[in-house]
Amino acid sequence: MCKCEKYVKNDVQLPVSTDLKKPRPKKAKHLRVRPPDLPILERSNWLIHLHYIRKDYETCKAIIKEQLHETQGMCEYAVYVQALIMRLEGKIQHSLELFQSCAILNPQSSDNLKQVARSLFLLAKHKAAIEVYNEAARLNQKDWEISHNLGVCYIYTKDFRSAEEQLNLALQLNKHDLTYMMLGKIHLLQGDTEKAIDVYKSAVEFSPENTELLTTLGLLYMQLGKHQKAFEHLGNSLTYHPNNFKAILAAGSMMQTHRDYDVAMNKYRVAAHSVPESPPLWNNIGMCFFRKKKYVAAISCLKRANYLSPFDWKILYNLGLVHLTIMQQYASAFQLLSAAINLQPRMSELYMLLAAKYHKNYYANSLK
Structure with a gap:
């Protein structure tokens, strides 16, 4: 009985862990998936872009020529980049025609119209550029660049009110130093120095390290006789750019005025x-x-x-002053002062110096 029970116990098979004998999954083989074919119109766009940003224009033009041949001139991007290259080479009229082709291929693109308007602007066709920019603005009303360029075009057509409106709109959309500069220029052209100073002060608050803005603001304060503020802004400009020629010349002129x-x-x-x-x-x-x-x-x-700038009346005036007061060469002084008067006939100081010349050598003529 005991043997039997012992036999039965030995005959029982214990369950075996199946985890140990479970076959390991085979590593999946890496299959090379073929990328989808690009449309023939866009197949070489990446290569065109690559050579364009590298400024390898000759290779870029060769690829563009091949791409346009394959697509029968229907590749918008190839035509667009070709137009950009033509503009860089100075062929503005040719670039205009190519950008117009882009606008025909994709009439809903405001970028194409912006480039058409830009080429018209470079050809000094400002009214035509304004029309195209307005058309681009209808497609994209939140593009600050369109408003800015419209303002610049209006400046060239002497429509300062419209120019001011467009530049203010550009600043509302996106603030840029260049827009501030052009807005200040409008006020200066209208003779309103105070408004120009207000604009440049706002610009300096937005971009305090812009040396051109600081220098311009300092020069405007110099014109108003506010030398302390002028020197402050010119000093800030020289802090950021010690070799700024305009700021150095203006600061030196102020020191020269104070002897x-x-x-x-x-x-x-x-x-x-x-x-x-x-x-x-x-x-x-x-x-x-x-x-x-x-x-x-x-x-x-x-x-x-005077050799570098023979038609600068201030240089002629100073030369005449030196010839008259120190060298006492009255004939040379007369020629220099007469040339200065022809260039600046409304400057009273020139006539006063010329009269002083007559007083020294020809007293009777000075009475006349």
Whole structure:
């Protein structure tokens, strides 16, 4: 009995874990999935874009030519990039025709119309550009670039009210330094310096490190005689860009006005490294030497300024002043002052200096 029971116990088969014998799943083979074929019209767009942004224009034009041949001229992107390249090469009329073709292929694209208008603007066809920009604005009313360019076109057509409206609209859509600059220019063209200053102050608050805005604001304060504010903004401009020629020249001119000639000369020395052929720079250097009674150096600098800009009446005035007061060469002074009067006939100081010349040598003529 016991043996039997023992036999039965040995005969029982215990359940075996199936996890150990479960076959491992085979690794799936990586199958190469073929990408979907691009439409023939767009097959080479990526390659055209790649060579265009690399500025490899010759290769880009070759690919465009092949693409247009395959698509029978129906590839919009190829025509668009070809037009951009033509514009970069100075072939504005050809680029205009190509952009017009893009507008025909896709009349609902505001970008195509913007490029058509841009080419018209470069051809000085401002009224035609305004019409095309207005058409583009109907397709995309929230594009600041359209409003900005419309404002610029209106400036060239002397419609300052419409220009101001469009530039203000552009600023509402998106603020840009260039839009502020053009809006300030409108007020300056209208002779409203105070409004221009308000615009540039808003621009500086938006972009406090823009040296062009800071310099322009400083120059406007100089015109109004607010030298402290002018010097502050010019100093900020030089802080961000120490070699800013316009700011250096303006700051040196202010120091020269306050008879600080040595500091002004140091400023001009820095400016001469960046723009050595500037007529206003040599004119100011010459007058610094004149005030320091270094007359030979003064005449040399003024003659160089006159050589660089022979039709600048201020340089002619200063040369006439030097010839009259120091060299006492009355004939040369008369020629220089007469030339300055022909260029600026409404400047009373020129006539006063010419009368002083007559007073010194021809007293009777001065009475006439």
